[in-house]
Amino acid sequence: MNLMPSRTDLKVEAEPAAKSAIPMIEIDHVSQVFQTSSRQDHLALSDISLTIDDGAFVSILGPSGCGKSTLLYIVGGFLNPTQGVARMKGNPITGPGPDRGPVFQEFALFPWKSVLGNVMYGPRQQGVKAADAEAQGRALIEMVGLKGFEDFYPKELSGGMKQRVALARTLAYHPAVLLMDEPFGALDAHTRTRLQNDLLNIWERDRKTVLFVTHSVDEAVFLSDKVVMMSRSPGRIKQIIDIDLPRPRRRTELLLDPRYQKYVVEIERMFDDAGDDELRP
Amino acid sequence: MTLRTLIERLAPLLACVGLLTLWQVAALGLNNDSFPTALDSVRAVPAILGDKEALINILASLRRMAIGFAAAVLVSIPLGLLMGRSRGVASFFNPLLMVIYPVPKAALMPIIMLWLGVGDLSKTLVIFLGVSLPVIYHSFEGAKAVEEKMLWSGAAMGLSAMQRLIRIVLPAALPEILTGCRTGLVLALITMVTSEMIARQSGAGNILFNALDMGQYDTVYAMIIIIGAMGICLDAAFERMRERLVRWSEPQFDIPLSFS
Amino acid sequence: MNGRAITTDVLLGLVPIALLVAVWQGTVSFGLAPATLLPPPGLVFMRMAQQLTSASFNRDILATLLRLFAGFSIAVVLGIAIGLAAAVSPAINAAVRPVVRVLAPLPKVALYPALLLLLGFGHESKITLVAADAMFPILLSTYYGASIVEQKLIWSAMAAGTPPRAILFKVILPAAAPSILTGCRIGLVISCIVVFLAEMITSTDGLGHALITAARTFQAVDMFVPLITISLLGLILNGLLQAARSYLLRGFPEV
Numbered sequence: 197m198n199l200m201p202s203r204t205d206l207k208v209e210a211e212p213a214a215k216s217a218i219p220m221i222e223i224d225h226v227s228q229v230f231q232t233s234s235r236q237d238h239l240a241l242s243d244i245s246l247t248i249d250d251g252a253f254v255s256i257l258g259p260s261g262c263g264k265s266t267l268l269y270i271v272g273g274f275l276n277p278t279q280g281v282a283r284m285k286g287n288p289i290t291g292p293g294p295d296r297g298p299v300f301q302e303f304a305l306f307p308w309k310s311v312l313g314n315v316m317y318g319p320r321q322q323g324v325k326a327a328d329a330e331a332q333g334r335a336l337i338e339m340v341g342l343k344g345f346e347d348f349y350p351k352e353l354s355g356g357m358k359q360r361v362a363l364a365r366t367l368a369y370h371p372a373v374l375l376m377d378e379p380f381g382a383l384d385a386h387t388r389t390r391l392q393n394d395l396l397n398i399w400e401r402d403r404k405t406v407l408f409v410t411h412s413v414d415e416a417v418f419l420s421d422k423v424v425m426m427s428r429s430p431g432r433i434k435q436i437i438d439i440d441l442p443r444p445r446r447r448t449e450l451l452l453d454p455r456y457q458k459y460v461v462e463i464e465r466m467f468d469d470a471g472d473d474e475l476r477p
Numbered sequence: 478m479t480l481r482t483l484i485e486r487l488a489p490l491l492a493c494v495g496l497l498t499l500w501q502v503a504a505l506g507l508n509n510d511s512f513p514t515a516l517d518s519v520r521a522v523p524a525i526l527g528d529k530e531a532l533i534n535i536l537a538s539l540r541r542m543a544i545g546f547a548a549a550v551l552v553s554i555p556l557g558l559l560m561g562r563s564r565g566v567a568s569f570f571n572p573l574l575m576v577i578y579p580v581p582k583a584a585l586m587p588i589i590m591l592w593l594g595v596g597d598l599s600k601t602l603v604i605f606l607g608v609s610l611p612v613i614y615h616s617f618e619g620a621k622a623v624e625e626k627m628l629w630s631g632a633a634m635g636l637s638a639m640q641r642l643i644r645i646v647l648p649a650a651l652p653e654i655l656t657g658c659r660t661g662l663v664l665a666l667i668t669m670v671t672s673e674m675i676a677r678q679s680g681a682g683n684i685l686f687n688a689l690d691m692g693q694y695d696t697v698y699a700m701i702i703i704i705g706a707m708g709i710c711l712d713a714a715f716e717r718m719r720e721r722l723v724r725w726s727e728p729q730f731d732i733p734l735s736f737s
Numbered sequence: 738m739n740g741r742a743i744t745t746d747v748l749l750g751l752v753p754i755a756l757l758v759a760v761w762q763g764t765v766s767f768g769l770a771p772a773t774l775l776p777p778p779g780l781v782f783m784r785m786a787q788q789l790t791s792a793s794f795n796r797d798i799l800a801t802l803l804r805l806f807a808g809f810s811i812a813v814v815l816g817i818a819i820g821l822a823a824a825v826s827p828a829i830n831a832a833v834r835p836v837v838r839v840l841a842p843l844p845k846v847a848l849y850p851a852l853l854l855l856l857g858f859g860h861e862s863k864i865t866l867v868a869a870d871a872m873f874p875i876l877l878s879t880y881y882g883a884s885i886v887e888q889k890l891i892w893s894a895m896a897a898g899t900p901p902r903a904i905l906f907k908v909i910l911p912a913a914a915p916s917i918l919t920g921c922r923i924g925l926v927i928s929c930i931v932v933f934l935a936e937m938i939t940s941t942d943g944l945g946h947a948l949i950t951a952a953r954t955f956q957a958v959d960m961f962v963p964l965i966t967i968s969l970l971g972l973i974l975n976g977l978l979q980a981a982r983s984y985l986l987r988g989f990p991e992v
């Protein structure tokens with residue numbers, strides 16, 4: 197296998213047309229314009245088109261301000277695109293829903309509810325009986341490694357623990373797609389690597405579709421099947437790179453794996469080559 | 478319990494005693510007929526509380542205050558929440574509220590008395606108006622500050638807009654709302670007293686000024702002590718309840734009317 | 738916020754006020770309330786314009802303003818001084834804290850009869866009452882603002898050689914300024930309210946007194962005028978304070 201692919205090999209690649217399944221997420225010529233305080237319009241995203249297949253772990257990677265979170269929010273239905281449309285399984289996305297579950301960098305836990313209360317929230321909302329929701333909740337809390345903390349309140353938890361709760365809370369209502377917005381960005385390096393490992397372990401169980409926003413190159417390469425590289429001002433897709441590394445992935449093994457290293461170096465080089473005009477605000 | 482914590486707990490009590498002592502000393506020093514000593518005034522308190530007429534008046538005051546406060550809270554919290562989450566609603570009500578704010582609600586008493594007579598309704602209405610403003614304002618600020626991502630998480634779980642308002646915005650803003658209610662409580666007491674001082678028909682404020690007119694200075698100061706005690710007790714009780722309701726919240730400060 | 742949004746906000750905000758005036762006028766025109774109880778808005782505004790040129794009314798306004806400013810100034814000086822002292826000195830803190838806890842929830846207007854007995858029926862009693870009421874929010878917000886000043890700011894100044902006493906004025910006071918000014922705003926509103934109320938209860942002059950006089954003589958029009966005047970005064974003073982705040986806090990991040 198050629199591990200030093202030339203630029204052309206890394207070009208935009210959709211799945212082969214032989215797959216008859218409708219893509220899980222389809223972003224169709226989406227653009228997003230924001231009005232800023234100085235009365236000027238800011239083009240955050242420019243003509244983004246992307247398809248994401250069922251069960252794929254896709255990272256959206258780029259510098260801050262490139263619109264990657266905006267793209268995620270559009271898929272989540274929290275923002276309506278100025279132009280274009282996002283679809284899930286062929287149906288246009290018009291608003292948020294339990295089929296696309298978000299996990300935010302700020303955790304966004306409900307502070308007045310305990311850990312268990314937070315995790316049970318979604319299922320209860322969907323009509324699951326209290327006893328069942330509680331049992332499922334406890335199982336999930338154990339799965340994310342927080343057994344024993346069910347009755348704690350968010351204010352008593354560390355950042356890493358809060359993010360585990362946030363993950364459990366979203367998984368509790370079984371979304372088909374996980375939308376993760378730089379979920380480990382507010383955590384220290386050690387906690388971050390632990391959570392990356394734990395996330396992959398959890399994901400391996402049922403292989404949901406994941407859209408993962410990050411600005412960390414090694415995080416993107418470590419976690420994903422595909423890395424969508426974005427440039428900014430305005431946000432556009434630069435490249436889409438398939439990460440052909442075997443799963444399950446262990447961080448300690450991967451760090452020493454030359455294939456992993458080459459992916460990271462190539463991507464970083466591509467960002468460097470973009471030049472100074474990328475750095476202009 | 479260490480000596481230190483004991484002193485801390487008793488500090489307000491010690492402060493009361495200290496202030497009363499100061500009063501006693503000053504009164505003895507000034508030796509003015511219109512400034513009775515603390516002891517004399519305190520001695521007059523049971524006389525007032527024992528007097529059926531006075532007791533009925535005081536209880537009537539408290540009743541008016543309770544009704545005005547409750548009605549204000551029931552109306553103001555939803556209004557403040559809506560204002561906090563909807564730019565349109567906020568823009569609509571904000572200027573109106575800003576104009577009404579500096580007007581002392583008790584000052585509306587004469588006009589309201591012209592319209593509604595001197596009875597309970599006018600006084601309760603004024604208390605209602607006085608309490609509404611801080612509660613609206615704090616509910617508004619609290620609702621505005623609710624993290625957007627929390628609401629998005631709720632939306633992803635399938636909550637409708639109204640459900641989000643009641644089940645996410647309201648609890649999330651509750652600490653701030655309760656601070657507003659605490660301010661409102663103090664204002665209710667103040668408005669009650671002043672409206673009675675102006676309307677002079679019944680109530681604690683009325684007793685106060687009647688005593689003043691009749692030169693019963695002991696009674697005047699005794700009533701001050703009673704009203705002051707009402708204020709302190711209500712505030713302390715409210716604060717205890719507030720702590721219990723929002724035990725889950727990060728400690729927050731606003732500018733209520735005291736250290737909490 | 739862009740220009741379009743601001744104008745829509747302003748227009749939207751004028752609606753309830755305009756509606757109120759319209760309802761007011763309507764109630765009068767349709768005879769739903771006798772003119773003795775509810776004079777038409779036009780009449781009120783005309784009377785107000787008249788009063789604003791009359792010497793006696795202007796004397797009333799001046800009396801009210803005098804008491805307002807005097808009381809407010811005392812409250813500001815005392816509030817900031819005690820608040821800062823309590824924030825930097827644990828001893829003062831221990832002494833002040835319980836006293837404030839006891840005095841703050843007290844309706845200080847209940848002390849007004851005592852003040853009348855001790856200080857007479859003139860300016861002094863009202864100024865004292867205003868100061869007593871306005872001082873607490875200023876004290877509390879100063880204390881809060883001063884106690885949350887980032888330790889690193891103080892350390893930076895110390896490393897640069899600032900003597901400890903100067904740190905209070907060069908670091909802590911400016912850093913606490915946003916909080917202090919918020920407290921002052923609340924104190925100002927309270928001052929407006931209290932001075933008016935005190936004049937209503939007993940006084941020989943002032944806006945509050947004007948309202949009571951009009952009430953006693955059943956002059957409904959003359960009752961509205963002082964109310965609207967104090968409301969406008971409050972708005973103007975608040976606006977001035979906000980302007981001062983913007984100027985004083987020009988370097989600060991958006992608060």
